[in-house]
Amino acid sequence: MGRPEAAAPYFALDTRRALELLDEYEIAVHLEAHRAALELYAEAFLGRTVTLHDAGGPPGTPLLRRGRDPRRPPAQAASSTDAHSIALPPVVARFAERGDNRRLLRATLLHQVGVHLCGTHAFRWDPGDPRFAPTRGFRHGEAAVDPASRSPSGPGFAEFYRAFALPDVARLCFALLEHRRIDAALMRRFPGYRRDLQRLVPALLPSGTTLLARLERLSLGAAAEEGDGVRTADRTDAPGVEVRRLFARVAAEGAEVHDSAAATVALWRLLEANELLQVLHREMSAAVRDAESGPRHASGPDRAGDSAESHDSVAADDSEQAIPGAVELSGARALQGELREEVAQAQADDAARRRALDALREELAARSATPPQSSSLGGVEPDRLGVLSIQDGDLSAAAGLFLHDLEFLDRASSGRSDLDLSQWDDSDLAEAAERIAADRAARREDEALGEHEELATFFYDEWDHRIRDYRLDWCRLVEKQPVEPRDDQRDDDFVRRTLRRHRTLLNQVRRQFELLKPDVQRRLRGLIDGEELDLDRLIEAAVDRRCGVPASDRVYARRDRQERSVAAAFLIDMSASTDTEVAGDDDPESMDEVMEEVASPSADPAAAGAATRYSGAIDARFADFEPRSSSGGGAPDPQLDAFWTWPPPLRQGPRKRRVIDVEKEAIVLMAEALRILGDQYAVYGFSGYGRDANDFFVAKEFDQPYDRAAEHRLAAFEPRQSTRMGPAIRHAVDKLVRTDARVKALLVLSDGYPQDCDYGPERGDRTYGIQDTMVALREAEQRGVHTFCITVDPAGHDYLRQMCPERRYLVIDDVAALPGELPKVYRGVTS
Amino acid sequence: MSLHSPSSGSRDGIAATAVEPVTADGDDTIPFYRPIRDEVELFLAAYRARLPVLLKGPTGCGKTRFVEAMAQRLYRGDLASEGRLEVAEPLLTIACHEDLTATDLVGRYLLRGDETVWIDGPLTRSVRQGSICYLDEIVEARKDTTVLIHALTDHRRLLPVEKRSEMLTAHPDFLLVLSYNPGYQSVLKDLKTSTRQRFVAIEFDYPPADAEAEIIAHEADIDAPMAESLARLGERIRALHRSGFEDGVSTRLLIYAGQLIAGGIDPVRACETAIAQSVTDQPDVQQAIVDLVETLL
Numbered sequence A: 001m002g003r004p005e006a007a008a009p010y011f012a013l014d015t016r017r018a019l020e021l022l023d024e025y026e027i028a029v030h031l032e033a034h035r036a037a038l039e040l041y042a043e044a045f046l047g048r049t050v051t052l053h054d055a056g057g058p059p060g061t062p063l064l065r066r067g068r069d070p071r072r073p074p075a076q077a078a079s080s081t082d083a084h085s086i087a088l089p090p091v092v093a094r095f096a097e098r099g100d101n102r103r104l105l106r107a108t109l110l111h112q113v114g115v116h117l118c119g120t121h122a123f124r125w126d127p128g129d130p131r132f133a134p135t136r137g138f139r140h141g142e143a144a145v146d147p148a149s150r151s152p153s154g155p156g157f158a159e160f161y162r163a164f165a166l167p168d169v170a171r172l173c174f175a176l177l178e179h180r181r182i183d184a185a186l187m188r189r190f191p192g193y194r195r196d197l198q199r200l201v202p203a204l205l206p207s208g209t210t211l212l213a214r215l216e217r218l219s220l221g222a223a224a225e226e227g228d229g230v231r232t233a234d235r236t237d238a239p240g241v242e243v244r245r246l247f248a249r250v251a252a253e254g255a256e257v258h259d260s261a262a263a264t265v266a267l268w269r270l271l272e273a274n275e276l277l278q279v280l281h282r283e284m285s286a287a288v289r290d291a292e293s294g295p296r297h298a299s300g301p302d303r304a305g306d307s308a309e310s311h312d313s314v315a316a317d318d319s320e321q322a323i324p325g326a327v328e329l330s331g332a333r334a335l336q337g338e339l340r341e342e343v344a345q346a347q348a349d350d351a352a353r354r355r356a357l358d359a360l361r362e363e364l365a366a367r368s369a370t371p372p373q374s375s376s377l378g379g380v381e382p383d384r385l386g387v388l389s390i391q392d393g394d395l396s397a398a399a400g401l402f403l404h405d406l407e408f409l410d411r412a413s414s415g416r417s418d419l420d421l422s423q424w425d426d427s428d429l430a431e432a433a434e435r436i437a438a439d440r441a442a443r444r445e446d447e448a449l450g451e452h453e454e455l456a457t458f459f460y461d462e463w464d465h466r467i468r469d470y471r472l473d474w475c476r477l478v479e480k481q482p483v484e485p486r487d488d489q490r491d492d493d494f495v496r497r498t499l500r501r502h503r504t505l506l507n508q509v510r511r512q513f514e515l516l517k518p519d520v521q522r523r524l525r526g527l528i529d530g531e532e533l534d535l536d537r538l539i540e541a542a543v544d545r546r547c548g549v550p551a552s553d554r555v556y557a558r559r560d561r562q563e564r565s566v567a568a569a570f571l572i573d574m575s576a577s578t579d580t581e582v583a584g585d586d587d588p589e590s591m592d593e594v595m596e597e598v599a600s601p602s603a604d605p606a607a608a609g610a611a612t613r614y615s616g617a618i619d620a621r622f623a624d625f626e627p628r629s630s631s632g633g634g635a636p637d638p639q640l641d642a643f644w645t646w647p648p649p650l651r652q653g654p655r656k657r658r659v660i661d662v663e664k665e666a667i668v669l670m671a672e673a674l675r676i677l678g679d680q681y682a683v684y685g686f687s688g689y690g691r692d693a694n695d696f697f698v699a700k701e702f703d704q705p706y707d708r709a710a711e712h713r714l715a716a717f718e719p720r721q722s723t724r725m726g727p728a729i730r731h732a733v734d735k736l737v738r739t740d741a742r743v744k745a746l747l748v749l750s751d752g753y754p755q756d757c758d759y760g761p762e763r764g765d766r767t768y769g770i771q772d773t774m775v776a777l778r779e780a781e782q783r784g785v786h787t788f789c790i791t792v793d794p795a796g797h798d799y800l801r802q803m804c805p806e807r808r809y810l811v812i813d814d815v816a817a818l819p820g821e822l823p824k825v826y827r828g829v830t831s
Numbered sequence B: 001m002s003l004h005s006p007s008s009g010s011r012d013g014i015a016a017t018a019v020e021p022v023t024a025d026g027d028d029t030i031p032f033y034r035p036i037r038d039e040v041e042l043f044l045a046a047y048r049a050r051l052p053v054l055l056k057g058p059t060g061c062g063k064t065r066f067v068e069a070m071a072q073r074l075y076r077g078d079l080a081s082e083g084r085l086e087v088a089e090p091l092l093t094i095a096c097h098e099d100l101t102a103t104d105l106v107g108r109y110l111l112r113g114d115e116t117v118w119i120d121g122p123l124t125r126s127v128r129q130g131s132i133c134y135l136d137e138i139v140e141a142r143k144d145t146t147v148l149i150h151a152l153t154d155h156r157r158l159l160p161v162e163k164r165s166e167m168l169t170a171h172p173d174f175l176l177v178l179s180y181n182p183g184y185q186s187v188l189k190d191l192k193t194s195t196r197q198r199f200v201a202i203e204f205d206y207p208p209a210d211a212e213a214e215i216i217a218h219e220a221d222i223d224a225p226m227a228e229s230l231a232r233l234g235e236r237i238r239a240l241h242r243s244g245f246e247d248g249v250s251t252r253l254l255i256y257a258g259q260l261i262a263g264g265i266d267p268v269r270a271c272e273t274a275i276a277q278s279v280t281d282q283p284d285v286q287q288a289i290v291d292l293v294e295t296l297l
């Protein structure tokens, strides 16, 4: 190929398919090729959707690029799970047989699922519990629990580990024991897991006589060998027996996470009594050094989480950095991965805080909406609000924005029972203004990244109802193709997420479309007229006649051979208002709810009253919240860093869907369903500002394949400016007319009135835009294009009736219904 | 062309396959039915009041088996009355399909030599005898069929036999039972409200794992632990419903897998054949099910 630089993106785009192919021939097993099946597998156990991502990098990093680049061998990443998702190694190549590698990948996943099933994250530390009684190396509970860092649901792992003189060693001991507990529980419940481990573990057992290796062997459930204990073989091994007993205890039926924690204390004491704590500590450090001496710098800039993770556990560190050839992931870690217990708990706490904050915000919004305060929000002068750059002077709308931006100012209110803006002093407000400005700037930067490639410029007439004539070449329309987003910007998951969210619907739609498919064999019976006689009916008619009963004359049959010849254009409104969030609709991706159940068996932070309990306790951690963690203010706290900057879980967390997301989802579903019918279709978006600047975005043309690139272009559709429908409709119709399909259809998805800054004599005048749109739609019908407008504006009925041909529009007041309605409309319009 | 009817029995397959008299050879044992909730009490109460019954539930969850068991008890078993013992066909099952016409249900004239002979359809037979008429998958039937049952299912209990200009009053013991699979029917096909609202609806679903294990053990004749594993497998596969795998796996398929296992097939292979391949054509889902099988069995 002449352009090697074009080949690389090509292969990267088709990552999944390419990998599936490669996967067939390879011994190594690639996560990407098995992800869909494994996600379902995990879901079957957890009862809710699960996101699996690549433990080697941020989600969405193309594997091919990471894994196949000779300069960057695949990272030996360990599996793990936090509150939201599960991370698995991108490639498993440990065994010489492919089947074993697949088995290892599956067992690794089930182990991580086991972390949830076995309630690891539910751990809450009770320093008063006699099982955690203080010893020499174990600091007394009270001192260890710093009231400032107390999480909403009580002391957890972080506090527990800090109670030990060597927290890293304690963390390691807990992990070893907890992994054992999980494996034992899973093996009891799932015979297949037992079989898999029996097959795989012998090859995974670390060799060597180090204490760490011995403990890992026990953690993997290795049968207690002679002399395999704590001490080297030349000395009596009484402590070894004791250690084995601890592992047996957590492996027993009914053991809980608190038993692992208690066993951690016991193991700690045992190691301490035998002066082995330092030994273990040294061995851990050595493992880390080994890992770091590898070609670490090669792992490059996408390891944004590096520094953040180093605290997590020593074990985590070496696994994350390790490069094959340097240090291989230890057998225990290859199977059991690593715990992210602290991160998971922090996430659960964060969720509780978020809820508290939401409640607070609502309360405040309610207060600011009451009439007496409408001119001065909570006592703050409107001109002082000016520094917060509220736009358009719409106070009630601005209040939401304002409060949203102020999340990190909660410190200003800490210690107070509610947020009272009147009590904020100038420095509070100045700080707020600064932060908001920085945030806005960052956001703008982001927007600037969504670049577009201009394809061509067109001019269209516009109907002016006042002069009852067209204004010639009035609108300039620029056709653009969203530029393929950079890897790190691109929402690789959008289509997959959508398909999963709507899988039920998709199956239904597929079935319906299946019925639309022209079926050559289909025989229409009971016709008055047709190509052949239907023998059954004929006989019946003859008999009836002979009996003197009125006989039916519907005795003909016909073979139906209709071929579809359909071209459809979907035109998506990308106006700013499509940024509106869809009410009461959280992304179901996260495992938040699972976590909440697990993490807080006693004190449910979601319970009523939680809001008041935490409202004053938006603690230092929250006050330091940097949305983009760019400029670090204050003392660096590694745990907090990890909390905020570990990218996968936080970005994968719950997010609100906006109108535009639902529009896009509807299109993704249609695209899937249309594979069945084989109709030609195109996907366009439109927005603009003024008659000179109508943007027309092309995600897919009629003759373009619906491939990854098209998916990415669709995913890049974002809310922009105004809704000047006329030129967009005319342009789409032009394109439709050029297809050779017998049936041509234009489906417009919008969320409100057509409007633009100069769409009519004055801004507020809607008649002009409605009239022009109506005429544009009529032109379309005249040119043989069926049109259909769907709007999700609850008040839309009136103007749609004015604008659209009769029975050619639909008003949806519940946005979420759009993906279900669109296919129905499509069926109606095209057949 | 001769106007002689083809061998009359096989027309549209109705007489031959759709009607399954339970007591074909005087076998009066009641079919095994493991009650899941209060469906037995509900049905018997409905029968006492002669209220038409709609059985709602996914495929292979035991609806047909349930009606068979109820019919057997009411007509032959512990609840049989003098009159019902006389009924030759206690249960008439009609599998509905697109081409099923009102004529097929009610009856038609046939030619016999030079004579025309009226033959009752299964619905008419049931109405005359006073048996239970079970219309399976009613949504599949044509609209004119559903209208036919309207007069039968209100207080009139009448069946119009148009071709003979006859109005049949239903036998006091007659009961109409419909089945309906709410997940399966699409927007295209749905029961009309006026039809739905003539029935008491009993909801069925796949049984909880322990009950299902009992059923599997009994039906497939396998040991309890294996039956239990199969039931747990079913439970897990059904947990996938949020991912759009809405049909889940039926009790029937779990039994099939059990029967293959009883026949000496390796359990994993049996499940692959009877379950993974049958429930879906999507390779990802199949793979996930195979993984589940390998883990749980």
Ligand SMILES: Nc1ncnc2c1ncn2[C@@H]1O[C@H](COP(=O)(O)OP(=O)(O)OP(=O)(O)O)[C@@H](O)[C@H]1O
Pocket (backbone or CB within 6 Å): B032, B033, B034, B035, B036, B057, B058, B059, B060, B061, B062, B063, B064, B065, B066, B136, B181, B207, B215, B219, B251, B252, B255
């Ligand atoms: N509660 C139960 N007691 C005994 N057997 C049952 C029960 N539930 C299901 N079965 C078994 O499941 C099999 C399938 O059930 P059945 O044929 O009654 O399903 P169905 O609900 O009628 O399905 P369809 O809608 O596909 O007709 C039966 O043959 C029987 O072996």
Ligand SMILES: [Mg+2]
Pocket (backbone or CB within 6 Å): B060, B063, B064, B065, B136
């Ligand atoms: Mg049935």
